[in-house]
Amino acid sequence: MNYGLCNLSIVPLRSEASDRSEMISQVLYGELFEIIEFTKKWSLIRLSYDTYEGWIDNKQFVSISETDYNTLNNQTKQYSSNLVDIVTTNSNELLPISLGSNTNVSDFLKHSFEGEILTGVLTKSSLIETAELYLNSPYLWGGKTPFGIDCSGFTQMVYKMNGYQLLRDASQQATQGEVLSFIEESEPGDLAFFDNEEGAITHVGIIMKNNRIIHAHGKVRIDHLDHSGIFNTEKNIHTHKLRVIKRIV
Numbered sequence: 001m002n003y004g005l006c007n008l009s010i011v012p013l014r015s016e017a018s019d020r021s022e023m024i025s026q027v028l029y030g031e032l033f034e035i036i037e038f039t040k041k042w043s044l045i046r047l048s049y050d051t052y053e054g055w056i057d058n059k060q061f062v063s064i065s066e067t068d069y070n071t072l073n074n075q076t077k078q079y080s081s082n083l084v085d086i087v088t089t090n091s092n093e094l095l096p097i098s099l100g101s102n103t104n105v106s107d108f109l110k111h112s113f114e115g116e117i118l119t120g121v122l123t124k125s126s127l128i129e130t131a132e133l134y135l136n137s138p139y140l141w142g143g144k145t146p147f148g149i150d151c152s153g154f155t156q157m158v159y160k161m162n163g164y165q166l167l168r169d170a171s172q173q174a175t176q177g178e179v180l181s182f183i184e185e186s187e188p189g190d191l192a193f194f195d196n197e198e199g200a201i202t203h204v205g206i207i208m209k210n211n212r213i214i215h216a217h218g219k220v221r222i223d224h225l226d227h228s229g230i231f232n233t234e235k236n237i238h239t240h241k242l243r244v245i246k247r248i249v
Helices: 066-074 124-131 151-161
Strands: 002-005 011-015 023-028 032-038 042-047 055-059 062-064 078-082 082-086 094-098 117-121 176-181 192-194 202-209 212-217 219-226 229-232 236-245
Touching: 002 066, 011 212, 023 055, 055 176, 062 066, 124 202, 124 212, 151 202, 151 212, 202 236, 212 229
Parallel strands: none
Antiparallel strands: 002 032, 002 062, 011 023, 011 055, 032 042, 042 055, 078 117, 082 094, 176 236, 192 202, 192 236, 202 212, 212 219, 219 229, 229 236
């Protein structure tokens, strides 16, 4: 098995080995992965954090040994906590990195990072503080950054930076945690999941105080949550149908 490390800020993860292929997720600075298949221009990878698989351009990562992969993977993660930060490379060039990048690889890459970090397992109340950092981030299918993010990328990144692990897609995240019977049982930081007309779970958001929810829909926004689902006060309609509430933490 071969291994890799993302040494750039934000790299697209694609469903097929083509620049024209759908972006299904993103690989952020410091993320580690296994290389499942290697071709001349593309590699099929499996991310170490959530085992998500997709194709990445060979020019957009560095190969590392199994020993280095295991060493880095076992280190306590340190996530950048500002919307944008700067890493200085070993050639004294500046590399911008996004909120939630794993900076504990900087020494390995001979990079210098002096920004603020989040590390370890934080309290459940800190989930909302982190979530609000993403407010007004535009919706982007497959996105994981404040410059474009999808609903499950948003929930995953918020939980990740606070030391809790979520899978990548909303339908996968819905398999985790404990089911709550009523909204009244929920606490800030719990997850609410929503389904489409076919009954498939297609959306997720983070519950806040006072029957509110923060989620990525057009942008990361705060709306009202009731027993029917998400109520958009601007449009005066329900935009998502509630399926289940889960407690992860």
